[in-house]
Amino acid sequence: MVQRIGRDAAAALLALAVTSGGCHRQDERSPVSVIGSTSIQPFAELLAQEYEKKHPDRKVDVQGGGSTAGLQAVASGLADIGMCSRELSPEEAREFNAVTIARDGLAVVVNHANPVDSLSLEQIRGIFSGRIRRWKEVGGTDEPIRVITREESSGTRDCFVHLVMRDEKISREALVQESSGAVKELVQGNPGAIGYISLGLVGKELKAVRVDGVEPTPEKVLAGQYKLVRPLLFVTKGPAAPKAKDFIDFVLLPESQQALEAEGLIRAR
Amino acid sequence: MKQDRIISAILMGLALSAILGLSLIAVFVFKEGVPIVLRIGARDFLLSAEWNPKEGLFGIRSMIVGSAMVTLGAMLIGGTFSLGLALVLTQFAPPRLTHVLKPVIELLAGIPSVVYGFVGVQTLVPFIREHLGGPGLSVLAASIVLGIMVLPTITSISVDALQAVPRSYWEGSIALGATRWQTAHRVMLRAARSGIIAAVILGMGRAVGETMAVIMVGGNTLAVPRGPLDPVRTLTANIALEMGYATGAHREALFATGVTLFVFIMILNTVALAVSRRRSSGAAFR
Numbered sequence: 001m002v003q004r005i006g007r008d009a010a011a012a013l014l015a016l017a018v019t020s021g022g023c024h025r026q027d028e029r030s031p032v033s034v035i036g037s038t039s040i041q042p043f044a045e046l047l048a049q050e051y052e053k054k055h056p057d058r059k060v061d062v063q064g065g066g067s068t069a070g071l072q073a074v075a076s077g078l079a080d081i082g083m084c085s086r087e088l089s090p091e092e093a094r095e096f097n098a099v100t101i102a103r104d105g106l107a108v109v110v111n112h113a114n115p116v117d118s119l120s121l122e123q124i125r126g127i128f129s130g131r132i133r134r135w136k137e138v139g140g141t142d143e144p145i146r147v148i149t150r151e152e153s154s155g156t157r158d159c160f161v162h163l164v165m166r167d168e169k170i171s172r173e174a175l176v177q178e179s180s181g182a183v184k185e186l187v188q189g190n191p192g193a194i195g196y197i198s199l200g201l202v203g204k205e206l207k208a209v210r211v212d213g214v215e216p217t218p219e220k221v222l223a224g225q226y227k228l229v230r231p232l233l234f235v236t237k238g239p240a241a242p243k244a245k246d247f248i249d250f251v252l253l254p255e256s257q258q259a260l261e262a263e264g265l266i267r268a269r
Numbered sequence: 270m271k272q273d274r275i276i277s278a279i280l281m282g283l284a285l286s287a288i289l290g291l292s293l294i295a296v297f298v299f300k301e302g303v304p305i306v307l308r309i310g311a312r313d314f315l316l317s318a319e320w321n322p323k324e325g326l327f328g329i330r331s332m333i334v335g336s337a338m339v340t341l342g343a344m345l346i347g348g349t350f351s352l353g354l355a356l357v358l359t360q361f362a363p364p365r366l367t368h369v370l371k372p373v374i375e376l377l378a379g380i381p382s383v384v385y386g387f388v389g390v391q392t393l394v395p396f397i398r399e400h401l402g403g404p405g406l407s408v409l410a411a412s413i414v415l416g417i418m419v420l421p422t423i424t425s426i427s428v429d430a431l432q433a434v435p436r437s438y439w440e441g442s443i444a445l446g447a448t449r450w451q452t453a454h455r456v457m458l459r460a461a462r463s464g465i466i467a468a469v470i471l472g473m474g475r476a477v478g479e480t481m482a483v484i485m486v487g488g489n490t491l492a493v494p495r496g497p498l499d500p501v502r503t504l505t506a507n508i509a510l511e512m513g514y515a516t517g518a519h520r521e522a523l524f525a526t527g528v529t530l531f532v533f534i535m536i537l538n539t540v541a542l543a544v545s546r547r548r549s550s551g552a553a554f555r
Contacts, residue, residue, distance in 0.1 A: 068514050146404045151489075152322065153514035169321075175406055175500055176489035178510065189395055190404065 031059035032247050036070020036083030037155045039104065039180075039198055040232050043260055044083060050259065051250050060247055067155040071096065074237050080244040082235040085155035087162070097240070098233045101251045102265040105199030106159055106228040107208035107216045109184075113191040116140040118210040121227075124164055127194060130171030135192065147174040148183050148195035156180065159230040160196050200264025221266050232265070298531060302524030314525060318493050320507075322515065327522040329529065331493040335408070335501040336477060336530075338494055339487070342412025343419060343476040348469050350416065351423035355465075358424075359431040360453040371428060378421040386485030389414040394486055403498030406488030411501060414482050419472035426471060430464025431457055463544050470541035474534050480505040504530045 034044055041064045048060035065073070070082035071092060088098055108124055110116060116139055119127075126132035127145055136142045149170050150157040161170070177183050183195040188205045199216055202208045208216045211228060220226040234248050250256060257267045306314050309327060317328025354374065358367045389410055398405030438460055442452040458465070480503075488500025489510060502510075508523050508530075515523050 066514055151510050153511070172491040173500075174490060175404060176491075176502070176510065178484065182485075185390070186406075190398060193404075 030243075031061045032081065032243050033061045033063070033079045034081045034083060034234075034247075035063045035065055035073040035079035036235075037067040037085035037232070038064040039085040039155055040083040040101075043102070043232075043263055043265060046259065046263065047251050047256055048247075050256065051247055054250075058243070058246075066153050067158070068153060071235060074235055077237070080236070080241060081248065084233040084235050086158045086230060088233070088235070096235045096237060098235045099248055099252070100231045100268045101234050101248070102232045102257070102260045102268050103221065103229050104232055104265055105216055105218070105221050105226060106156070106163060106196055106230060107199045107202050108194065108196050108211060108228075109187050109202060109206040109208050110194050111187055111191045112205075112207050114140060114207065116209065117207060118213060120212050121164060124211065125166070125168055128160075128165060128170050128174065129168045130173060143192045146186075146190055146193040147171055148186050148193055149174040149176055150180075150183065150196075151176055151178055155230075156196065156198060159228075163228050163230070164196075198264075199266075218261070218264075218266050229266070295531065298524055298527050301521060302526075302528040305518060305521040306525045306528070314522075315529070318491075320491050322511070322519040322522065325518060327518070327525070329504065329507070329526055331491055332502055332504045332507045332526065333529070334493050335487075336503040336505070336533075338408050338497075339411045339415060339483065339501060339503055340473055340476045342408060342497065343415035344469065344473055346412055346416030347419040347423060347472060347476070348416075351420050351427060351468070351472070352465065354420070354424045355427035355431055356453055356458070358428050360449065360457060371425065374424050375421050377417070382418065382479060382482040383485070385414050385418055386482035389482065389486040397498070401498060404488060404500055406486060406500045407498050408487075408494050408501045409497040410486040411483050411503075412497070414486055415476045415479055418479060418482065419475050422475055423468045423472040426468035427461070427465045430461040430468065433464065434460040467541045467545040470537050470544070474537045474541075477530065477534060477537070478505060480509050484509060 034048070041062060044062045048062050051060055052058065063079075067084040067086055070079065070084055073079035074082035074096065082096070084098070085104070088096060108119065114135070116135060119138060123132065123138050127138070128147055128149070130147070132138060133145055134142060135145055147170075149160075175186070177186060177195075180197045180201050183197055184201065184203075184206060187193045187195045197206075199208070199218070199221075202216075210216070211226065214220050214226045216226055216228070221229050234251065236244060236248075239245075240248055252268065261267055305327070314327060314329060315333065316330055317326070318330040319326040319328045320331065354370075358370055362370065393410050393413060394405040394407075396405075397403065397407060397410055401409070434457055438456055439452060442456045443449075447455070483503050484506045487502060487506060489502040489506055490500045491502060492499070494501045504526050508526050511519070512523055
């Protein structure tokens with residue numbers, strides 16, 4: 001009896017090995033590999049699930065690693081699609097084909113206990129560059145400002161630098177955190193803290209300030225009034241291969257776009 | 270006989286493979302890291318506090334100062350507690366309690382560092398921010414977390430060193446009319462001194478090399494920390510934060526950071542080894 005179970009299990013394993021090996025043999029049926037920005041990753045995973053539900057014969061593998069790593073993976077042929085949560089540089093734009101799958105607002109967040117709820121772009125730049133050091137200077141309490149930024153490889157940081165800092169540098173005294181979650185955690189716990197995260201991640205625990213008087217909401221982004229917006233890109237090297245194109249087309253379908261909006265993103269067009 | 274020789278040859282091969290592994294790592298790290306130090310000059314690399322990879326500025330003074338401060342703090346906190354614990358366990362606690370306590374302390378070594386970091390972020394960091402000031406993420410927070418992490422290393426090696434002191438030393442001291450405390454700190458601690466120093470240095474090695482927990486509670490700023498409440502970026506944190514995406518000169522500079530760390534730890538371990546050799550040659554008790 002025990003022997004028979006053992007034999008059956010072995011047979012099942014063998015069958016599994018043969019069939020999964022078979023998948024790799026035909027290129028069209030191998031999984032679409034999607035690698036890159038950790039900001040896009042959760043949304044891409046969600047869409048991949050939906051896609052696999054609709055097309056049970058296809059598979060999409062989503063991996064993180066960061067925007068730049070995603071581009072490198074596409075360039076080396078390791079990935080079919082790269083995820084990039086920032087604008088491409090001119091050289092990159094020449095090398096890759098990019099499709100905007102959605103847009104994401106960038107929110108400047110403070111603690112709920114902080115009386116400041118509106119800042120100008122110039123003030124935000126001053127705070128992050130270290131020129132403005134106390135909340136009093138921007139209409140708040142007489143407390144030191146604790147600036148929180150992301151690590152240098154972060155796509156979110158890259159966007160923040162492009163959209164807000166321009167030529168100025170983020171202060172050396174800024175605290176560096178490795179994830180949006182860690183930034184949230186710190187701002188939530190510290191009344192003097194200020195940080196930046198994706199608009200879709202703000203939630204109830206934090207306060208997103210008005211920037212130049214405009215509220216950070218998806219509506220204001222769509223109306224073109226809220227300026228801190230970044231594109232979320234799917235990048236391919238040259239024209240997309242058929243299986244990759246099929247997934248990209250699926251992501252651009254109205255129902256997929258709605259699913260992204262429900263998650264806090266802003267639709268591509 | 271022949272079998273013995275075969276087995277000993279195999280074991281010797283395995284032992285040598287550890288050395289091979291070490292030398293491969295050393296060669297690789299040095300090969301990747303040394304050229305950039307030569308290019309920008311060791312002085313600029315080690316003494317400049319400007320770290321800005323995008324503009325080609327690679328100075329690791331803040332990280333060196335940061336690592337040194339955090340390690341020193343961890344040694345003050347962890348070393349004091351460990352030494353106290355080792356004394357209690359060997360000189361004062363009833364043997365049965367020692368049998369329970371020692372394994373429990375050694376169990377601390379099995380907790381993953383990310384757990385230490387998480388507990389630190391959740392409890393220690395808010396406490397420091399609210400009661401002592403500063404951003405909470407600080408040299409102090411990192412020192413306390415590391416102090417707890419090195420506790421098992423230092424304690425268990427110190428306990429071994431204290432237990433290795435001949436019983437006759439203790440008996441002689443007591444017979445001369447010394448109290449237990451006098452015996453403990455004037456005789457036993459001195460006799461075990463070199464073993465304890467080796468324990469502290471090994472603990473130091475662990476503290477210098479720790480990464481995850483320090484990233485979580487240190488704050489990782491680029492500024493040179495000026496006090497225990499300032500945030501800090503250590504050498505290890507610098508490598509771990511930026512390794513994932515660094516290319517070209519930036520990547521080399523991170524390897525050079527690794528070389529600095531490597532040299533530092535080699536020095537510590539060599540000193541530890543030298544000190545413990547001195548102990549076994551019997552020159553400890555003067």
